Amino acid sequence: MSVPLSQRGESEAPRLRLRAERIGLALTGSVLVCFLLLPVVALVSGESIDDLRAGLSHPLVWPALRLSLLTTSLSLFFTLLFGAPLAWTLARSRSRVARAAEAAVQLPVVIPPAVAGLALLLAFGRHGLLGGHSLAFTVAAVVVAEIFVSAPFFVKAATSAFRRVDARYVDVARTLGASPVRVFLRVGVPLALPGIVSGAAMSWARALGEFGATLMFAGNLPGRTQTVPLAIYAAFEVDLTAARALAVVLVAVAFVALVVMRAAWSRSAGEAP
Amino acid sequence: MSLVARIAAHAGELLLDVEIDAGDGTLVLMGANGAGKSTLLSILAGLRPADRGFIEVGGRVLFDSERGIDVPPEARRIGWVPQDLALFPHLSVAANVAFGAGRESALSVLRDLGLEPLADRRPGSLSGGEKQRVALARALASRPRALLLDEPLSALDVQARSEVRALLAETLRRLAIPAVMVTHDPEDARFLGDRIAVMEAGRIVRTDVQTIGATGT
Numbered sequence: 233m234s235v236p237l238s239q240r241g242e243s244e245a246p247r248l249r250l251r252a253e254r255i256g257l258a259l260t261g262s263v264l265v266c267f268l269l270l271p272v273v274a275l276v277s278g279e280s281i282d283d284l285r286a287g288l289s290h291p292l293v294w295p296a297l298r299l300s301l302l303t304t305s306l307s308l309f310f311t312l313l314f315g316a317p318l319a320w321t322l323a324r325s326r327s328r329v330a331r332a333a334e335a336a337v338q339l340p341v342v343i344p345p346a347v348a349g350l351a352l353l354l355a356f357g358r359h360g361l362l363g364g365h366s367l368a369f370t371v372a373a374v375v376v377a378e379i380f381v382s383a384p385f386f387v388k389a390a391t392s393a394f395r396r397v398d399a400r401y402v403d404v405a406r407t408l409g410a411s412p413v414r415v416f417l418r419v420g421v422p423l424a425l426p427g428i429v430s431g432a433a434m435s436w437a438r439a440l441g442e443f444g445a446t447l448m449f450a451g452n453l454p455g456r457t458q459t460v461p462l463a464i465y466a467a468f469e470v471d472l473t474a475a476r477a478l479a480v481v482l483v484a485v486a487f488v489a490l491v492v493m494r495a496a497w498s499r500s501a502g503e504a505p
Numbered sequence: 506m507s508l509v510a511r512i513a514a515h516a517g518e519l520l521l522d523v524e525i526d527a528g529d530g531t532l533v534l535m536g537a538n539g540a541g542k543s544t545l546l547s548i549l550a551g552l553r554p555a556d557r558g559f560i561e562v563g564g565r566v567l568f569d570s571e572r573g574i575d576v577p578p579e580a581r582r583i584g585w586v587p588q589d590l591a592l593f594p595h596l597s598v599a600a601n602v603a604f605g606a607g608r609e610s611a612l613s614v615l616r617d618l619g620l621e622p623l624a625d626r627r628p629g630s631l632s633g634g635e636k637q638r639v640a641l642a643r644a645l646a647s648r649p650r651a652l653l654l655d656e657p658l659s660a661l662d663v664q665a666r667s668e669v670r671a672l673l674a675e676t677l678r679r680l681a682i683p684a685v686m687v688t689h690d691p692e693d694a695r696f697l698g699d700r701i702a703v704m705e706a707g708r709i710v711r712t713d714v715q716t717i718g719a720t721g722t
Contacts, residue, residue: 400591406578407585408605
């Protein structure tokens with residue numbers, strides 16, 4: 233659009249101001265980006281391959297990595313096994329009980345890790361609510377703590393993914409005689425898959441980083457309940473190279489989880505009906 | 506086979522109060538948007554609740570408010586083809602058609618509707634007319650006792666429309682099961698309907714029985 237010469241001077245000033253404000257907002261926001269990236273850069277930069285190799289040869293490292301891999305796999309398995317049916321039910325139900333359950337399931341997200349550890353001890357410990365056998369200070373306790381803190385992330389992501397599944401598909405499947413379990417497995421899960429994968433990755437990353445609740449409920453026993461975050465904490469006092477090497481491995485793994493999550497999200501956004 | 510129903514239901518603002526009898530042929534429902542045609546189909550399929558009345562297909566009672574009978578949609582054996590078709594996007598044409606049916610039944614319906622060449626394709630890659638045929642095949646493969654079609658031809662271009670219409674007429678005549686079809690097009694209604702009912706604000710205001718059916722019988 234051409235503007236008469238006489239008006240150009242007038243419209244130029246506000247335009248410049250608008251532009252300056254936009255740049256100002258972006259610059260203010262970029263402070264946070266720098267702040268968030270700085271520690272990661274500090275961790276990774278200057279870490280040579282030799283340092284990494286030396287660090288990873290520390291005796292704490294491999295048992296911790298193995299245990300973390302085992303426990304997070306198990307916690308993810310149980311989270312999916314119980315979380316997916318829960319998320320499907322929450323997404324499809326309009327009852328008040330479902331709304332209350334949906335809110336309650338998110339409680340562990342806001343509970344401080346130390347409180348979670350104490351609560352888990354009181355529920356599953358020697359004199360726990362469930363009584364009898366104590367889970368505390370076992371591998372099972374590590375898994376329980378990881379499920380407790382990570383499952384809410386999966387349930388939330390999966391519930392919103394299931395909500396985006398068009399009810400028409402479910403209706404058609406029902407008129408074709410499909411049972412509720414069949415509708416869930418053949419229609420719900422495949423159509424919500426990107427969201428489910430993304431939620432699983434997020435939940436798994438959270439379980440991998442679990443520290444506080446594990447420390448209180450499962451302890452910090454090398455080779456038995458010492459996961460990677462706990463090993464980092466233990467090594468931190470005696471061998472900084474080992475702590476740093478483990479930290480770099482965790483960051484790398486977390487980065488992969490993030491990539492998976494973003495890829496799944498962009499797929500689900502692209503496929504939205 | 507026959508389909509008779511009397512239904513009173515409320516859906517939002519709309520109060521539905523209708524009596525329909527498709528006999529063993531095709532009842533066409535016409536009327537403006539919001540008259541309650543699609544709602545009526547959903548109630549017949551069991552996907553929406555009705556307040557009072559009854560639904561009977563081939564002598565089997567599917568709903569009777571007085572006797573407390575309400576057969577769930579999974580067990581009604583009523584084929585429902587919604588206006589947007591809702592073909593499962595993650596399944597091939599063959600898997601869509603076989604979803605509610607055995608392999609044998611699915612294969613024979615695929616053959617009957619000339620869909621065999623498309624069996625391995627995904628719905629997203631099909632033309633409008635092809636999609637419509639797949640949706641029809643999926644509904645028929647489970648051997649329904651009645652068929653509900655919500656504007657089956659509205660999304661098609663002229664060419665596909667006449668093809669699918671002919672196929673639909675042929676199929677409905679061959680199966681001899683009652684069908685209820687919603688349409689806005691008077692020509693479709695004349696061509697496919699044995700009876701035509703006009704709905705207005707939740708009620709049927711006129712019913713015509715066509716002496717010479719579209720099926721030529």
